[in-house]
Each structure stands twice: as structure tokens, then as C-alpha cells.
Amino acid sequence: MLRILTFALRFCFYFPFTKFQGTISSEKRIFPFESNALSMSFLSLTSNFIKESKVSIFHRWFLSILAIWCCLVPIVEPAQSYPIFAQQNYANPREANGRIVCANCHLAQKPVEIEVPQAVLPDTVFEAVVKIPYDQQVTQVQANGKKGALNVGAVLILPEGFSVAPAERIPEEMKSKIKKLYFQPYAADKTNILVVGPVPGKKYSEMVFPILSPNPATDKSVSYLKYPIYLGGNRGRGQIYPDGSKSNNTVYNAPAAGTITQIEPSSPKGGYDITIETSNSLKTVEKIPPGPELIVQVGQTVQADQPLTNNPNVGGFGQKETEIVLQNPLRIQGLLLFFVFVVLTQVFLVLKKKQFEKVQLAEMNF
Incomplete structure (x- = not known):
């Protein structure tokens, strides 16, 4: 939030006095966060209008504040999951030990499934079906502490040379299965790693990835071999943020052994401040955000690391591995x-x- 406020102040005071060289969408240095496409487009149009129009400085300030407000509205909405965290903190989503980095934040283990053809021909579009099963009747704790539906997300690690199929190569029948899913590469230089989500789980618990196989005749770095495919899929929010802090979608434990002397609401929106007095009369306060439900009361004696709340998490992360053969047509012939x-x-x-x-x-x- 501090980064967002810093950006807001910089935008409000920088644009009214200075001619901006280029549009906001192309100036990466001024943005300390990622926003959605609508907010980015609005800021870009506003900056161009401020730059090109001959309005007073007060009008420029007003337009700057209006642009910031429109940008911050979608940012402060409760987010369901953050695939951007993995993209910003890890150059490769699959660690050397085989674990996908999403498991660092999504601690619960849940199953996922993937279906691909046993073999494909070069320069061919095929389906990779990803299934993220879960009980769609359950609800999860949102960032604001309220209950809401689960979202799902997936990362598909394809072999080098494989990529998402261009829109003009995808058959109409496959397009109807894909629906409105948007596939983005994990990084500019990793087009074989596809990221999807977060998207509504009730609609996209089964996803269809349109994959284009490479052609060794034109791409000499690819051979006719058997290749592994790795899948990581999650449903619901994570329990830990990349900086190590807990989300409100996990259990909170006692920081020390002692007696609970006080439980006070931390804010009108929810949450508690639990005061624990140890045997040597030291007082420790554990802050519980809105969401988890208390399972302790005043006067109760607790041990270190004893749960103070229930575990509200109903989601989890899973990964799966499969294989696919890039078949040589001459072998078939x-x-x-x-x-x-x-x-x-x-x-x-x-x-x-x-x-x-x-x-x-x-x-x-x-």
C-alpha cells in the first residue's frame, strides 16, 4: 500500500508541472505495481490529455487525482490469488527439486489432473485439459474477512518449443471449450510456460489449453523425443505472502506459552488483539485479522504454537506430471x-x- 501511495503522490505532483515523455503504458519506471488493463488505459489517456491540453494547473491536479482514484479502485478490491507474485519473485516456476513455487504460498495439498495426447505431430494444435476439482459448495475467506467463492489458477510448464496456439490456428470447436480464458506467458523469454488465473472456479474448474507443437524442420533446437509436461494448479487463496507474512486465510498460533488476559476487537471491520501474559509477567499481543474464528477465550492457558483460531482455508495447491511424444511423420509413414x-x-x-x-x-x- 505504501508503494501505491508513493506512486499516487508522484503522479499528482509530477504530471501537473512536467511534460511527460511518452504514454504511461510505455513508461515502466513510474509504476511500482501491476494494474488491470482498464485502469492502465484510463491513466494513459489521462496523461496524454494532461500533456497535450492547455488547462490550468488546478485542472491538471483534479484530473491527476481522478485518474489515481480510478486506478486504485480495482487495486484495493480483495484479490483471490496472486500468480504475479511467482512471476515477480522467481525466474523459473519449477525449482531444482521439482516443486512448483506456488506451493510456497499455498500450503495445503490438493489433487489436480491433466490430460494430453500420447503423441502429436509437429506444427499441430492439440488440447491440454487441466482439471482442478473441489467442492463448489464451499466458500473461502476473502481478503476483507467476508466469505466468497473460490477462484482457481494454473501454471503449465511445457517443453521448450511448445507454446500457446495462435488464435487463427485454433479450431472453432476448441474455441468453444476454451471459453474466455486468457493465457499469458510466465515471462517474455519463457513462452513455453503458461499462466492462467485467477478465474472463477465454478466456471473454470476444467480448463482447455490450446497448444502448438514445434516443428524440428524449422526449429533445430527441438528433436523428435518424449518430453515431460508439468502442471501446477490451485484453488482458493494462499496462506503466506512472498514476504513471509501470513494472510487471513490461515491458522494463527500463540506466540508464547501463558494465559490469555485480554481479547479486544482490533477494528470495526473485524479482527482481534489477543494479549498473552507469560509466566515471567511479559505480555505479548497477537493480532488476528478479519476472517479466522477464535477458538480460545479470556483466562485460558495456552502453549506456544497452540492454535488461537480455526483454519479457514478450504483450498489448496497440487501438481502433476505427464509425458508427450513429438512424433516424426516419417516414422508413421x-x-x-x-x-x-x-x-x-x-x-x-x-x-x-x-x-x-x-x-x-x-x-x-x-
């Missing part, structure tokens, strides 16, 4: 020719046998 040769050989053997039997029968009659 060779296999077909071999089958034809075998069939013809069998036919000739049968004909030869019939001919031999006729000769034997003729000799016996003679």
Missing part, C-alpha cells in the same frame, strides 16, 4: 509401409499355399 508389407506377405503366403495344395491334389488324381 514407415510404420504404415511396414504394416502394408506384412499384410501383402501374408496374402502371398496364403496364395502360394493354395497353389501348392492344388498342385498336390492334381498329382494325386493323376
